[in-house]
Amino acid sequence: MADIRFPVERLQTFIQAAFAAQGVPGEHARTAALRMIESDLRGMGAHGILRLPPYSRRIREGGYNLNPRIKVTRETPVSALVDGDNGLGQVVMTFVAGLAIKKARESGMCWVGTHHDNHAGCGGVYASLPLKHDMIAMYSTVANANHMAPWNGVDRLLSTNPLAIAIPAGEEPAVVLDIATTVVSYGRIKLAAQRGETMPAGWMIDPKGEPLTDPNRSDEGFLLPIGGYKGYGLNFILGALAGVMNGAAFGSAVIDFNKDFKSTTNTGHLYFVMRPDLFRDLKAFKEEMDFRIREIRNSTPMEGKGPILLPGELEHRSMKEVREKGVPINETLLKQLRELAASLKLADRLEG
Amino acid sequence: MADIRFPVERLQTFIQAAFAAQGVPGEHARTAALRMIESDLRGMGAHGILRLPPYSRRIREGGYNLNPRIKVTRETPVSALVDGDNGLGQVVMTFVAGLAIKKARESGMCWVGTHHDNHAGCGGVYASLPLKHDMIAMYSTVANANHMAPWNGVDRLLSTNPLAIAIPAGEEPAVVLDIATTVVSYGRIKLAAQRGETMPAGWMIDPKGEPLTDPNRSDEGFLLPIGGYKGYGLNFILGALAGVMNGAAFGSAVIDFNKDFKSTTNTGHLYFVMRPDLFRDLKAFKEEMDFRIREIRNSTPMEGKGPILLPGELEHRSMKEVREKGVPINETLLKQLRELAASLKLADRLEG
Numbered sequence: 001m002a003d004i005r006f007p008v009e010r011l012q013t014f015i016q017a018a019f020a021a022q023g024v025p026g027e028h029a030r031t032a033a034l035r036m037i038e039s040d041l042r043g044m045g046a047h048g049i050l051r052l053p054p055y056s057r058r059i060r061e062g063g064y065n066l067n068p069r070i071k072v073t074r075e076t077p078v079s080a081l082v083d084g085d086n087g088l089g090q091v092v093m094t095f096v097a098g099l100a101i102k103k104a105r106e107s108g109m110c111w112v113g114t115h116h117d118n119h120a121g122c123g124g125v126y127a128s129l130p131l132k133h134d135m136i137a138m139y140s141t142v143a144n145a146n147h148m149a150p151w152n153g154v155d156r157l158l159s160t161n162p163l164a165i166a167i168p169a170g171e172e173p174a175v176v177l178d179i180a181t182t183v184v185s186y187g188r189i190k191l192a193a194q195r196g197e198t199m200p201a202g203w204m205i206d207p208k209g210e211p212l213t214d215p216n217r218s219d220e221g222f223l224l225p226i227g228g229y230k231g232y233g234l235n236f237i238l239g240a241l242a243g244v245m246n247g248a249a250f251g252s253a254v255i256d257f258n259k260d261f262k263s264t265t266n267t268g269h270l271y272f273v274m275r276p277d278l279f280r281d282l283k284a285f286k287e288e289m290d291f292r293i294r295e296i297r298n299s300t301p302m303e304g305k306g307p308i309l310l311p312g313e314l315e316h317r318s319m320k321e322v323r324e325k326g327v328p329i330n331e332t333l334l335k336q337l338r339e340l341a342a343s344l345k346l347a348d349r350l351e352g
Numbered sequence: 353m354a355d356i357r358f359p360v361e362r363l364q365t366f367i368q369a370a371f372a373a374q375g376v377p378g379e380h381a382r383t384a385a386l387r388m389i390e391s392d393l394r395g396m397g398a399h400g401i402l403r404l405p406p407y408s409r410r411i412r413e414g415g416y417n418l419n420p421r422i423k424v425t426r427e428t429p430v431s432a433l434v435d436g437d438n439g440l441g442q443v444v445m446t447f448v449a450g451l452a453i454k455k456a457r458e459s460g461m462c463w464v465g466t467h468h469d470n471h472a473g474c475g476g477v478y479a480s481l482p483l484k485h486d487m488i489a490m491y492s493t494v495a496n497a498n499h500m501a502p503w504n505g506v507d508r509l510l511s512t513n514p515l516a517i518a519i520p521a522g523e524e525p526a527v528v529l530d531i532a533t534t535v536v537s538y539g540r541i542k543l544a545a546q547r548g549e550t551m552p553a554g555w556m557i558d559p560k561g562e563p564l565t566d567p568n569r570s571d572e573g574f575l576l577p578i579g580g581y582k583g584y585g586l587n588f589i590l591g592a593l594a595g596v597m598n599g600a601a602f603g604s605a606v607i608d609f610n611k612d613f614k615s616t617t618n619t620g621h622l623y624f625v626m627r628p629d630l631f632r633d634l635k636a637f638k639e640e641m642d643f644r645i646r647e648i649r650n651s652t653p654m655e656g657k658g659p660i661l662l663p664g665e666l667e668h669r670s671m672k673e674v675r676e677k678g679v680p681i682n683e684t685l686l687k688q689l690r691e692l693a694a695s696l697k698l699a700d701r702l703e704g
Binding site: 074076078079107108109113136150152153165167175177179180183209228230231232233234236239240244247250251252274276284288289292295296299302305306308309 | 527579582584589598628
């Protein structure tokens with residue numbers, strides 16, 4: 001069955017209503033719905049409404065604190081440690097972004113770390129929040145399931161630790177990098193299994209180091225880092241900065257949130273915002289960003305390849321398309337959403 | 353012929369004397385020699401004394417300003433833009449590291465950008481300088497030769513833009529990531545050519561996108577980024593932050609310093625230093641770094657593989673070995689160094 005497209009506003013309203021019906025305070029429900037639908041708009045469906053069923057299960061099983069007191073527990077003019085009090089990650093990270101933007105406006109830059117936080121979804125969504133303030137942002141987190149081993153090892157001690165960095169431009173869309181430090185995300189593996197696809201060599205290996213190509217056997221293997229030992233190293237560094245430095249989970253302390261819906265995840269994030277006009281006149285900076293973007297976009301494509309894209313360009317195009325055509329919902333997800341809607345007596349909100 | 357090992361101190365003294373004999377002021381010669389020999393100590397020979405002949409040629413051809421006035425031209429308590437006045441990159445970046453550490457001590461963190469700077473060598477050397485002050489550091493630069501095309505493209509607009517990040521630990525060696533955003537450096541390709549080796553698929557591609565495996569044909573092809581489009585994106589982002597944001601060269605503005613020894617390179621660097629105790633008690637942070645490092649090092653290796661290493665561990669081991677056994681110098685380099693020594697009447701300083 002082909003995906004069915006649902007209007008953006010209807011899904012956003014539905015997510016908000018579903019959170020509220022499960023006891024999430026109104027403003028928090030609104031914020032979480034907004035951040036999730038922004039993922040769908042960017043074409044990052046793996047972090048959008050797809051997450052509503054597992055988040056709802058975590059609510060039911062008591063894994064979240066629905067009335068968190070989000071607190072700044074350490075603070076300087078350029079930094080903060082935020083205790084998420086086990087609230088929804090989207091709510092905590094929206095608070096974090098607001099705080100970091102405010103401090104960066106006053107002091108030039110700001111680094112905020114979180115602990116006692118939760119999965120917040122798409123890194124590119126958060127990295128993009130300071131763009132309208134003409135600021136640069138960087139986001140990372142210790143991802144919530146260990147599917148990777150240390151380089152040359154077989155123990156699952158590392159996750160997909162993503163990195164997102166957004167840089168404003170002038171007339172051109174901002175450049176937004178949003179990558180896992182693994183070759184593919186675990187969500188992509190699950191999708192291959194659903195579709196009955198074989199995985200190419202280079203996505204996963206088995207415990208003997210041989211390519212693992214059957215996605216149904218993914219539990220037996222390990223995701224591969226980008227660039228081999230280089231991506232492994234970057235993954236560890238991001239884990240140390242987003243996890244260890246904030247007193248948040250990393251390594252063997254990570255809870256697999258796909259299997260355990262009760263335990264507190266103690267997720268850590270890092271979030272850094274900086275004003276480029278610390279270094280250069282803003283107008284000149286944005287004009288040269290445009291120039292370099294165009295120089296690359298208009299460069300010669302390989303025969304039979306192209307177009308040449310900048311980081312974030314696909315997401316930028318997706319936003320227009322999804323707003324016009326709606327969010328694509330696959331059969332499996334639609335069934336889950338309908339069940340959730342029925343149980344919460346919100347069927348009319350989903351179906352419109 | 354096997355590499356010949358030269359004592360560290362003798363080479364350091366020789367580099368310093370060679371710079372001084374070519375008109376570099378005494379203190380600058382001392383600093384540049386120290387940074388270069390630190391690369392050799394880390395086993396990063398591509399950025400060590402190997403660079404003395406090409407740097408010397410650049411001096412002879414007028415590509416450097418040997419008496420630079422290194423200036424801070426924009427400044428806040430947490431940032432600085434440094435104009436390197438076309439001085440030796442090692443000298444400029446040593447000034448930058450000192451400035452960043454001082455400001456981070458006072459303000460918690462500091463980001464310094466440079467322009468009118470030059471190639472500075474091994475990123476891990478600079479990222480490691482704040483470690484003794486219990487600070488975290490990040491380093492990147494727009495590398496000085498474009499050997500990469502945009503993803504799906506064939507125009508040489510990107511270089512190997514490296515990323516180095518250092519994080520202190522307690523009893524364990526610090527974790528120091530030091531990677532190019534390409535699968536291999538161009539220096540590694542040149543080494544393969546010297547050795548008559550074939551390159552594995554995945555290092556370079558030709559203009560049709562096919563694997564290029566003959567290192568003697570490297571001029572026809574392009575280095576591949578780590579993780580495909582992901583590494584391409586990270587490479588662009590680092591170029592924008594180290595280049596565009598500082599008003600330094602990026603994209604088509606990059607001078608190939610292997611071919612042009614006269615033109616000003618206007619190299620840009622980024623350098624960020626932060627105190628981890630903004631977020632967590634330093635002792636607790638360092639203890640958990642040790643714990644996570646050991647958890648990974650002591651995890652189960654793949655059959656026939658191992659040992660499991662942390663980022664920077666090879667460099668840490670190298671330092672002890674090179675200090676004891678000396679810096680390995682290959683035949684080609686030795687010939688170049690002897691010619692240089694003879695021309696500067698410093699043969700006795702090299703041969704000891």
